[in-house]
Amino acid sequence: MTRLGDYLELVRAPAVLTVLGDSVAGGAAAGRPLTGRRVWMPVASACLYAGGMALNDYADRDIDASERPKRPIPSGRVSPRSALAAASALTAAGLGLCAVAGGWSSLAVGIPLAVSIWTYDLVTKEHALAGAVSMGTCRALDVLMGAGAGHVRPALGAAGIMGGHTVAVTFLSxxxxxxxxxxxxSGVAAATGLLAASVVAGSAGPPIKTLAVLTATAAYALRCGPAQIRAARDPAAINALNATKAGIRAMVPLQAALAVRHGHLLGAGALIGVDVLGRIIRSRPGGRKVSES
Incomplete structure (x- = not known):
């Protein structure tokens, strides 16, 4: 019988935390903080992300049988049918919560996001460029879902930054x-520097706000930059893997930096809490088992 822990490993539970801030950043950029029913938007993002992770393992079950035999499906702990059912249920739950949180305005972005996730997992991810662009599109749409269809334009910058970071991490992965x-x-490390500069360049306001943006942006760059530089110096698989994990974890401080840039200090504070929670989970016994990769 499949245990809850097996499903958590299937969807890479700690990595789900890195998607919560997308809608926070998008809402902040559009001047629509996540209050009232909109507080459900990050949960909608988490469900869609988790569904994509389950679908990813369903699609990769034959490859994982030789390359990652300890993953839930090849090890026999989760059946392919159960993984596909979980992916479908989580996607449906994500769209339902999206509708609850933002109505048709958010659902108009959530549906293309869900389609993009399934397209990536089942069609484009086998191709380097198409897969990376597809994954970046998913992340950008997740940011825009937090803004809503009628407020996309002011959130395009934040979406582009999060999407660009995702493209770079996907190439490295x-x-x-x-x-x-x-x-x-090396290209990925350079992209990190350019994205950090873009966040800082787009900020304006009193000195305390500028300092907050600089601090969060520095946290982003320091979270993933050193691992990317190590991979550039020695491109062995272990360094690529560590740099990929660092890139995934760096998404939270990047989201926080974007939230601060657009004046959403409360949202940035919540994301700092999410980041701390992720560190606690990874440090606990068994935390590495349900890791990001």
């Missing part, structure tokens, strides 16, 4: 098993 190459890792 292709080297988790066989190693990456110095050019790819």
């Amino acid at each position: 292709r080297g988790e098993v066989d190693g990456t190459d110095a050019a790819t890792a």
Whole structure:
């Protein structure tokens, strides 16, 4: 009988925390903080993300049988049918919560997001460029879902930054098993610097706000930059894997920086709490078992 822990490993539970801030950043950029029913928007994002992770393992079950035999499906702890059912249920739950949180305005973005997630997992991820762009599109749409269809324009910058970071991490993740190459890792490290500069360049306001943006942006760059530089110097699989994990974890401080840039200090504070929670989960016994990769 499949245990709850097996499903948590299937959906990479700690990594789900990194998607909660997308709608916070998008809402902040659009001047629509997540209050009232809109507080359910991050949960909608989490369900859609978790569904995509379950679908990813369903689609990769044959490859994982040889490359990652300890994953839930190849190890026999979760059946392919159960994984597909979980992916479908989580996607439906995500869209339902999206409708509750933001009505048709948010659902108009949530549906394309769900379609993009399933397209990535079942069609585009086998191709390096198409897969990376598809994954970046998913993350950008998640940010825009927090803004809503009628408020997309002011959130495009935040969506582009989160999408760009996701594209870079996705390129690097292709080297988790066989190693990456110095050019790819160097390009990803350079992208991190450019994205950090974009966050800071787009900020304006009193000195205390500028300082907060600089602090959060520095936390983002320091969270993933060193691991990316190590991968550039030595593109072995273990360094590519560690740099990928660092890139995933760096999404939370990046979201916080975007929230601060648009004046949503409460949202940024909540994301700092999410970041601390993620660190606690990863440090506990068994925390690495249900890791991001």
